[in-house]
Amino acid sequence: MKIAVIGTGYVGLVTGTCFAETGNTVTCVDIDVNKINKLNSGKLTIYEPGLEKLFLRNQKEARLHFTTNLKEGITDAQIIFLALPTPPGEDGSADLKYILGVADELGKIISNYVIIIDKSTVPVGTADKVYAAIAKSLPTGQAGATVPFDVVSNPEFLREGVAVDDFMKPDRVVIGTSSDRAKKTLNELYLPFVRQGNPIIYMDEKSAELTKYAANAFLATKITFMNEIANLCEKFGADVDMVRKGIGSDERIGRRFLFPGIGYGGSCFPKDVQALAKSAADVNYEFKILDAVMEINEKQKLNLIPKIKAYFNNELKGKKIALWGLAFKPNTDDIREAPALSIINALLREGAVITAYDPEAMPNVKALLADKIKFTDRQYDTLMDADALVIATEWSEFRTPDFNNMISLLKNKVIFDGRNLFDLTKMEELGFHYESVGRRTIKP
Ligand SMILES: NC(=O)c1ccc[n+]([C@@H]2O[C@H](COP(=O)([O-])OP(=O)(O)OC[C@H]3O[C@@H](n4cnc5c(N)ncnc54)[C@H](O)[C@@H]3O)[C@@H](O)[C@H]2O)c1
Incomplete structure (x- = not known):
């Protein structure tokens, strides 16, 4: 054809x-x-x-x-x-x-x-x-x-x-x-x-058009629900990984899309949830779940910020923060609505100095932020003398890093992980201060 x-x-x-x-x-x-x-x-x-x-x-x-x-x-x-x-x-x-x-x-x-x-x-x-x-x-x-x-x-x-x-x-x-x-x-x-x-x-045409919005809004809601459970786990001292496994094995819920983190981003979910809410309002239907999803997701993108501030006693001015991950998710260079950007803005407002690495998305962030933050060509170079590492995207190469190398480069053994990449026991054994989402804080 x-x-x-x-x-x-x-x-x-x-x-x-x-x-x-x-x-x-x-x-x-x-x-x-x-x-x-x-x-x-x-x-x-x-x-x-x-x-x-x-x-x-x-x-x-x-x-x-x-x-x-x-x-x-x-x-x-x-x-x-x-x-x-x-x-x-x-x-x-x-x-x-x-x-x-x-x-x-x-x-x-x-x-x-x-x-x-x-x-x-x-x-x-x-x-x-x-x-x-x-x-x-x-x-x-x-x-x-x-x-x-x-x-x-x-x-x-x-x-x-x-x-x-x-x-x-x-x-x-x-x-x-x-x-x-x-x-x-x-x-x-x-x-x-x-x-x-x-x-x-x-x-029919209308049902097809709505199907796409319904799919994205449902998935955004599923992620958001799990993020709320993660936040509750932090309050209760429960472990979201266990809760995730516990509910995911129920076929009606399913294992996929249950990983908590620092919110969804990208070119689709944020705009599609917003557009569906607006379409609903246009026909006088108040789609309350969607309003909550949008509000919670914006808050979730900043989930790590109070944790970082508390660790440094609210004094982030001049603190050197290494950032791994800029893309809104792995295997893309897309940074539209990426949680990493919200984190960068919040940390810059506090006076922190950021050095970032991403396997694919650095050119796009450079074009957006110019010299507001620094970049390195290799992931470990960000860690040189850094006061803490923040992880914002779950690229595979961040999952099993060379921890000894990390320890030798970082000024402080401190990690704030927005994607729950590391095993808590391992972090404990290595002597890190490690904070993630919906799991207990590891203290050396
Ligand atoms: N990106 C995704 O993962 C994804 C997935 C499913 C659906 N969608 C939807 O698909 C649509 C496109 O998304 P995208 O991510 O490919 O967008 P994009 O911004 O990457 O691409 C759109 C392209 O259209 C071009 N363009 C703009 N005006 C034009 C014109 N008058 N004539 C010819 N080209 C023109 C732009 O230059 C750009 O290259 C959106 O509605 C999006 O919601 C996106």
Whole structure:
């Protein structure tokens, strides 16, 4: 099939590459000239494990193309995916200006039957709005009078860090459409991805749009619930690891997404929870859980700060803090809404001096914070003479570090761990002062 993907960010680039991998001819379009130039010169614009091999192979086989020219990009396309940003607007609702702007453009240039697919996360009713925007700008001004088209909702569930695997073997594909013609084409397109029997679930457009928000809001709520339990464990002197195991073995609860920490971040959960709360308010429904989730999560990002302040008797001025982890989660360079950024801001306000390391996200943080904090190219170099180490992201390489090396470099054997990476007994044996989330404090 001939496919166009409009918007070549995390979702667009993975979507385009993976559809090329199953034999389709894909053109990815973006307005960012630098991005497209880089991609055309064979370089990836995001860090995503496993993507480079597929990207290079499909580019070499001339199945994957990049352009800044929308008209050229959609020529002969049977399917056009919209993988455009839907950032929060001032009132918290998803801002549809990118989607509707492109829809308007498409109306002016489509010339044959085409399926236009919302892959972005969009509020209920957006498929109708996209349809209306395209219909309005069709040369005749009449919906479908000269050029027939369908608008389908096909939300994306990939997770950054495992995006290629998630796309190639999705738990499910959700397709919201009332058009049999679109359904038939999309069934053919997605069949190679569900060969192991995972379902393609067809529904109406509105239900598909809501499914994506419901999934993200549920997961954000699950994390937040567990963080609340962790905070309660600290008050009671219980161990959240034990509680987690105790409840996770109940199949109705499940083991996944129960790890407590310093809150969720990223480009999706924060904005999607906020957008769903706003959508609910727009139809006069007070979605109280979501308000609580947002409030608690913001607080949780700063869970370590009172612990750090208490350890240093509220005197953080001039204290040298080593920070491991900047990305909002491991295996990505994405720092949008990352808890590490909240920690950095809070520590800087107290006058601390921060030296940070992250395997992938340092360039993005450098671009944001310039010289407000220092960076080192290697994880252990941050520890030189540091008064304490703070861990904000659970990268694998932080899990079994060389503790002897750490002890020789750190000024104080003090760790504040926002991701519960280390075994408490081990920390005790090594003589650390070690504070984590929802577990007892280890004192030397
Ligand atoms: N990142 C994720 O993990 C993820 C997962 C599932 C769903 N989503 C949703 O997918 C959508 C896209 O997210 P993303 O993370 O890929 O965003 P992104 O910011 O990484 O990428 C969006 C791209 O669209 C481009 N763009 C903006 N206006 C354009 C225009 N008029 N024409 C062409 N290109 C244009 C931008 O330059 C950018 O490259 C969002 O709605 C998001 O909520 C994201």
